[in-house]
Amino acid sequence: MSAVRNESADRKRVMPWIIAVGLFMENLDATIINTAVPTMAASLQVEPLSLKAVLTSYTLSLAVFIPVSGWMADRFGTRRVFSNAIALFTLGSLLCGCAVNTPMLVASRIVQGMGGAMMMPVGRLALVRAFPRSEMIATMNFVVIPALIGPLVGPFAGGLIVHWLPWRVIFFVNIPIGLAGLWFARRYMADFRDPDARPLDSIGFVLFGAGIATLSYVLEVFGEHTWAPSSLLALTGLSLLLLATYGLHARKTGEPLLALSLFRTRTFSISVLGGFVTRLGVGGMPFLLPLLYQVGLGYPPWQAGLFTMPQAFAAIGMKIISRTILARLGHRAVLAANTVLLGGNIMAFALVGPATPVWCILSLAFMQGFFSSLQFTSMNSLTYADVADEDASKGSSIASTAQQLSLSFGIATASLVAGVFIGGVSAADRAPYVDGLHHAFLAIGAFTVLSSLAFRRLRPGDGINVSNYRPREPKKNRG
Structure with missing residues (x-):
């Protein structure tokens, strides 16, 4: 009996690290490719804006296949599904590296997305079932902080790779990581399943x-x-x-497939729907920033990658203190104020031009990571605050689908807005090109600010079971 308990404890201790490896691989792939878009476009002889399909096809694949991930986890078990997800993502990475044209690359990214669609929500579902709600923020941060190393090294690594090596190498780096993650998942991943799983x-x-x-x-x-x-x-x-x-x-x-009845839970609906609108603005930034730095301002890929590193540093730092901030201020105050700050910071990138000092660019990137990290932690933890344990897989499927849809639509929206302002402008004409991108930052930043209205519907006590926030009682009048 003791050996069984020790094995169970080992699985619970190691499982967050396994999930972190999967998220690291996904985040590394997402950020490493952003810096490489201009170089890939030149190699494939297409315009940089035309490669938005390479980004959106992945997130769209996530959105389409995430809804079945909860059912698959209930039916076949979290260990089997998570392991197959890593294997499929690794295979997709190999196919991306071997692609010879844009359609093949897009198709391979769809395969990657199918793997990622099972990896993220199934890992989150395993955490929800393995840990109590009072430990949810700490556990999620423990998983996310190692995963944020991907965005930390991804842009710089992508810049170095496309500067010194063929761009295909950016996909091949996933293969050894995926093989290691696959071995650990099969050995240590907890196997939660529902013997009475509903039919698909x-x-x-x-x-x-x-x-x-x-x-x-x-x-x-x-x-x-x-x-x-x-x-x-x-x-x-x-x-x-x-x-x-x-x-x-x-x-x-x-x-x-998606239990829309969960939207009757007020905190769930506000966090999912409000978060969807917020991510529309945030999701376009990884697409616009490389165009600004490399095409508009003429920085080399490796330096453009360095400009995004402060964002990851800030995100990691915020994950450490986000629990304290939520416990002191509560979800309503944090989300209502932080969304405005996040949108304002996006709009501030419209001030970046050829004469902007590097330290200003780095400061904006740092604040972007700071506000984004607090925003996502707050929204993600609020999603599960009032969802019953038996509905955890359904809630995870809906929340993950909404997140990926918003990021996919965010890239498409940013590309559309940028196309309106720089349509017909040659990349060689840097001044009007940068000016068009500035207008795009203003538009998506303003949209993000408006999304703060959704979070004002929250009540001061919403989310207290995950944040441990205690609203202050009004002072009684004396005398």
């Missing part, structure tokens, strides 16, 4: 996946002036019809 809502999966994929494609081609307005309008109508049909289907189905 295959009709819902087709309706939702087709609707989201169609809508994302519309955002992808919108603004490129290659489609007639009538065709775009028809595709948009089709996507909305498919999503509306899924909504009706979910209300009539006992076990839908």
